[in-house]
Amino acid sequence: MKWIRLGAGWPWKRQSAPVMALGLYRGTQEWRLLQLVRGREGGLRVHAAGVLAVRDAADEGRPGAEPEGLRLRAWMGDCGVVASTVVAGLPRSALRLWRMQVPAGLDAEDMEHMALLDAQGRHGLSGEAWCVDFGVLGPAARMDEGVELLVAAAPRAEVEGWQQGLHSAGLPLQMLEVAAHAAKAAVLRAWRCQAGEGTGCHCIVLWEEEVATLLWMLDGVLLEEQGLEVRETPELAAGFAHHCRVRGVELQQIWLAVDVPMAEAGLLRLYEALRQGIGMACRDEAEPAVQWLQPWCGMAFGDAGVHERLLAQASGWWTVCGLALRGVDAWSC
Known part of the structure; x- marks a missing residue:
C-alpha cells in the first residue's frame, strides 16, 4: 500500500472522462462515506453519502454478525457506488501527529527517510510496529530553516485492519491519508x-x-x-x-x-x-x-435526498469530503 503525499504543488488536469472517488473516514462511533464524481465538464458532483455505525471488534466473531466488509458492500450496492479511487482516513485516536523541519531542496525519498529517522529517534516508534507518512506544509516560519513537514504514524495493526475490511468489501484501496490534514483541502x-x-x-x-x-x-x-x-x-x-x-x-x-x-x-x-x-x-x-464558509459551495448533487441530508449535517463532513477530493481533484490542496 502506498500512502498519498499531501504536497500542494500538484498540477490539476481536467479528465476527459468522469472520475469517481470514495472518501472514507472511520471515527470512534461511525464510518462516514462520501462519493464525489468529476464530470467531463470539470464540475464536482456529490453522488452518494452515508453513515454506518462502527461495530465492536467482539461482535465480528458472534454468530449472525455481519462483517464490516459486507456492510460496506451493501451500502455501496444500495447507493449505486462504483469507486475507482478510494481515499481513507484513520481516526485521530489511532494516529501520532507532529511537525518537523527539513532542509529545503530535498526530494520526496529523502524527506521520507528523515521522517522515519525522526519517528524512531525522537519518538521511539519502530518501523516494524508503525507506518509513517508525511506531508509538506510549506516553508518553515523562518525561511532559512527549510521546509516544515506534518508527520503521521499509525500502528501497523490498525492499518492492516483497514486493508482487510476494505479488501473484503471489494474496495480498491489505493491511498491512506492523514485525516487531520484532509479537512483543510x-x-x-x-x-x-x-x-x-x-x-x-x-x-x-x-x-x-x-x-x-x-x-x-x-x-x-x-x-x-x-x-x-x-x-x-x-x-x-x-x-x-x-x-x-x-x-x-x-x-x-x-x-x-x-x-x-x-x-x-x-x-x-x-x-x-x-x-x-x-x-x-x-x-x-x-x-x-x-x-x-459553505461546505458544498460549487458542488452539484446527484440526489436531492443526499443534498438535504448533507445540508442538515453540514458540519462534521469536512474531513470525509477532503479525503474524497484527493481522488478527483488534486488542485483542491
Whole structure:
C-alpha cells in the first residue's frame, strides 16, 4: 500500500472522462462515506453519502454478525457506488501527529527517510510496529530553516485492519491519508468557490474539536497555517487577536468554517468570539466582516435526498469530503 503525499504543488488536469472517488473516514462511533464524481465538464458532483455505525471488534466473531466488509458492500450496492479511487482516513485516536523541519531542496525519498529517522529517534516508534507518512506544509516560519513537514504514524495493526475490511468489501484501496490534514483541502476548495478571486488578505478559521486552524490567504494563495488550542471560547478571541496584531496586515474578510456538529448557541459563541477578537486587534480601524464558509459551495448533487441530508449535517463532513477530493481533484490542496 502506498500512502498519498499531501504536497500542494500538484498540477490539476481536467479528465476527459468522469472520475469517481470514495472518501472514507472511520471515527470512534461511525464510518462516514462520501462519493464525489468529476464530470467531463470539470464540475464536482456529490453522488452518494452515508453513515454506518462502527461495530465492536467482539461482535465480528458472534454468530449472525455481519462483517464490516459486507456492510460496506451493501451500502455501496444500495447507493449505486462504483469507486475507482478510494481515499481513507484513520481516526485521530489511532494516529501520532507532529511537525518537523527539513532542509529545503530535498526530494520526496529523502524527506521520507528523515521522517522515519525522526519517528524512531525522537519518538521511539519502530518501523516494524508503525507506518509513517508525511506531508509538506510549506516553508518553515523562518525561511532559512527549510521546509516544515506534518508527520503521521499509525500502528501497523490498525492499518492492516483497514486493508482487510476494505479488501473484503471489494474496495480498491489505493491511498491512506492523514485525516487531520484532509479537512483543510475541503475548506480551501470551498473558499475558492465562494470567495472567487479572493484578492487581498483573508483569514479562514477552521474549527475542529477545540482546535482552531488559521489559514492566512493573500490574493488566493495560502501563505501560512497556524494552530490554536482552545479550551474555552474566549481563548479564541484572544488568540485570534494576537495573531492579527503580529501579522499587522489589513484583513479584507474573515471566514468561519466548522468541522464538528454544533448547536446554534455554540455556533453563535464562535462567531461572537471572532468578532471580539477583531475588535481587540483592529481597535479604531475598520473591522472586516465574519462570513460563514459553505461546505458544498460549487458542488452539484446527484440526489436531492443526499443534498438535504448533507445540508442538515453540514458540519462534521469536512474531513470525509477532503479525503474524497484527493481522488478527483488534486488542485483542491
